[in-house]
Amino acid sequence: MPPIPTMTAEPAARAEGLHRAYGRGAAAVHALRGVDLAFASGTFTAVMGPSGSGKTSLLHCLAGMDRPTRGAVWWGGTEVSRLPERRLAHLRRSRVGFVFQAFNLMPAMTVAQNVELPGRLAGTRVDRAEVLDALARVGLAGREGHRPGQLSGGQQQRVAIARALVSRPEILFADEPTGALDRATGHEILALLRAGVDQKGQSCVMVTHDPVAAAYADRVVFLADGRVVDDLDRPALSVIIDRLARLGG
Numbered sequence: 001m002p003p004i005p006t007m008t009a010e011p012a013a014r015a016e017g018l019h020r021a022y023g024r025g026a027a028a029v030h031a032l033r034g035v036d037l038a039f040a041s042g043t044f045t046a047v048m049g050p051s052g053s054g055k056t057s058l059l060h061c062l063a064g065m066d067r068p069t070r071g072a073v074w075w076g077g078t079e080v081s082r083l084p085e086r087r088l089a090h091l092r093r094s095r096v097g098f099v100f101q102a103f104n105l106m107p108a109m110t111v112a113q114n115v116e117l118p119g120r121l122a123g124t125r126v127d128r129a130e131v132l133d134a135l136a137r138v139g140l141a142g143r144e145g146h147r148p149g150q151l152s153g154g155q156q157q158r159v160a161i162a163r164a165l166v167s168r169p170e171i172l173f174a175d176e177p178t179g180a181l182d183r184a185t186g187h188e189i190l191a192l193l194r195a196g197v198d199q200k201g202q203s204c205v206m207v208t209h210d211p212v213a214a215a216y217a218d219r220v221v222f223l224a225d226g227r228v229v230d231d232l233d234r235p236a237l238s239v240i241i242d243r244l245a246r247l248g249g
């Protein structure tokens with residue numbers, strides 16, 4: 001009998017030979033210097049490294065919010081780094097969610113309006129039931145009429161997560177999502193990200209400075225000077241702390 005072909009699932013996202021330079025010539029800052037990474041579907045990855053090592057640049061390129069100078073980014077089977085801007089924006093809206101450290105909510109809008117906003121900007125109709133469902137998923141049922149200023153920091157980050165999840169993206173990127181929160185509130189947010197991966201089969205790539213936060217992930221990737229210098233599978237907290245200390249992070 002012929003061998004059964006092995007079906008290798010496409011990674012949710014992939015970076016291939018990624019370079020990102022800011023500026024040109026001798027004054028250029030090389031934030032990414034050849035990054036190759038694949039993020040399997042249904043996994044939670046933490047990205048760590050010293051300040052200035054290229055974590056945010058990597059996340060922005062992976063999320064299609066910035067263009068690499070060289071190399072490619074793939075979402076599943078689609079090479080996104082070369083798509084024209086309109087197609088990229090459209091695809092990003094349906095396939096990718098992004099959460100920022102500073103929440104980035106609109107203070108004059110209600111919670112529900114904030115969750116709807118990316119869809120409205122993209123010109124797609126946002127179903128009210130989907131908005132309420134996304135808010136319920138992050139534990140904010142009944143808060144849809146509040147303004148961000150009436151909520152705690154942790155609740156505001158939950159709104160930002162609901163906003164990122166409302167389009168049911170395959171992959172969620174989060175840049176230091178617990179950086180502005182106290183430890184207990186940060187734990188709630190991390191548990192929420194973890195649950196999305198475990199229960200919804202979502203993928204998550206999270207930048208963090210905090211080894212305790214990184215220990216929620218399945219895998220921890222370490223960057224230094226724009227390159228991947230380590231890639232650990234389910235490392236113990238002590239291993240993460242030690243690795244980071246040796247990088248000067």
Ligand code: ADP
Nearest residue numbers: 022029030031050051052053054055056057058
């Ligand atoms: P990290 O998130 O790990 O702190 P960044 O990706 O933000 O790292 O930055 C990597 C390097 O690129 C740093 O040296 C930073 O100063 C530089 N950099 C980031 N964004 C810009 C920009 N828009 N213009 C110029 N330099 C930048």
Ligand code: MG
Nearest residue numbers: 055056057175
């Ligand atoms: Mg950063």
